[in-house]
Amino acid sequence: MAAQLGVSPSTVRMWGRRYGLVASARSEGGHRRYTSADVERLHHMHAAVISGETPAAAAALVLAGKQRHDDATDWPVTAGTSRYGGGFVLALPGAGRTAQGIGRAASRLDEIGAREMTLQALHELKTTRTWNQVLRPVLVATGVHWQHTGTGIEIEHLLTQAITAAFATYVSQLPEPAQDRPVVLAGGPREDHVLTLLAVRGALAERGVPVRTLGARTPTQALTSTATRIRAAAVFIWATKPANASEQEIRELSENHRGLTVVLGGAGWRQSSIGSGTVCTSLEQAADLLDQSWRRKVRKGLSENPSLS
Structure with a gap:
């Protein structure tokens, strides 16, 4: 059932445990079986959550017999008025329905709703x-909301937690990649904002590339040590502004590991190349370069050690 909906099994179990949306029939062996009505209810529940309803509000609508129509605007949405907080909705002109739903959930401080909608989007659209x-x-x-009003930092923090949890669940559900010559992902030595590393990790995991994520404020010495210990094929370093990027440290990293592919992302890197590092301008470009480097290093290792193939 979870696969049919495109959500995690734990989500279906949670809907059953908290809201009574369980299989109503049983097999001769006593196992629960979903009837067509049960399946329909779960689809309506899922549609309501994607529309921006909290799971509790969506369940209440489904159990009351209200159904989502083909036109998504006909499905009742209570954004900005839920018990989770509200008071305003993030401005997302021109954004798609799922982005709008996540924005409404985040505005209401509905972490579960934001997480489940993000996870659903990852399953349907993939990472990029x-x-x-x-x-x-x-x-x-x-x-933008924070810059204009000075408020809403709690929304950003909650959204960060929801996105982090969704990516962790999504990656764990993908086939386990080979572990030879992983790619290392890290924030620059003064970089705190590293959600982009989750996107790079997800894109590489979909391609079967092994990854080690070190996170925010990674000292160059720690990055160098990690690359040596695990024989990394490549490293990706993220910096959102020049103050968080250390070009001298990148040059030192490149000099200490001359065979290491160094890929740089974020507005902090102002040049097209730094030392032997390449500055990327998109998630797709970063994933392509890291993937190509990993495959090249793995192929080289196999050619040097045929017994490993």
């Missing part, structure tokens, strides 16, 4: 489209 078409517009709107 989810990041570019769904998550980036919401994150930008959150930042």
Whole structure:
């Protein structure tokens, strides 16, 4: 059932446990079986959550017999008025329905709703489209709201937690990649904002590329040590502004690991290349370069050690 809906099994179990949306029939062996009515209810529940309803509100509508019509605007949405908070909705002009739903959930401080909608988008659209078409517009709107009003930092923090949890679940559900010559992802030595690393990790996991994520404020010494210990094929370093990027440290990293592919992302890197590092301008470009580097290093290792093939 979870696969049919495109959500995690734990989500279906949670809907059953909390809201009574369980299989109503049983097999001769006593196992629960979903009837067509049960399946229809779960589809309506899922549609309501994607529309921006909290799981509790969506369940109440479904159990009351209200159904989503083909036109999504006919499905009742209570954005901005839920018990989770509300008071305003993030401005997302021109954004798609899923981005709007995540924005409404985040505005209501509905972490579960934002997480489940993000996870659903990842299953349906994969990482690159989810990041570019769904998550980036919401994150930008959150930042703009804070800049204009000085409020809403709690929305950004909650959204960060929801996105982090969704990516962790999504990646764990993908086939486990090979572990030879992983790619290392890290924030620059002074970089705190590293959600982009989750998107890079997701895009690489979909391609079967092994990854080690070190996170925010990674010292160059730690990055160098990690690359040595695990024989990394490549490293990706993220910096959102020049103050968070250390070009001298990148040159030192490149000099200490002359065979290491160094890929740089974010507005902090002002040049097209730094040392032996390449500055990327998109998630797609970064994933392509890191993927190509990993496959090249793995092929080289196999050619040098035929017994490993």
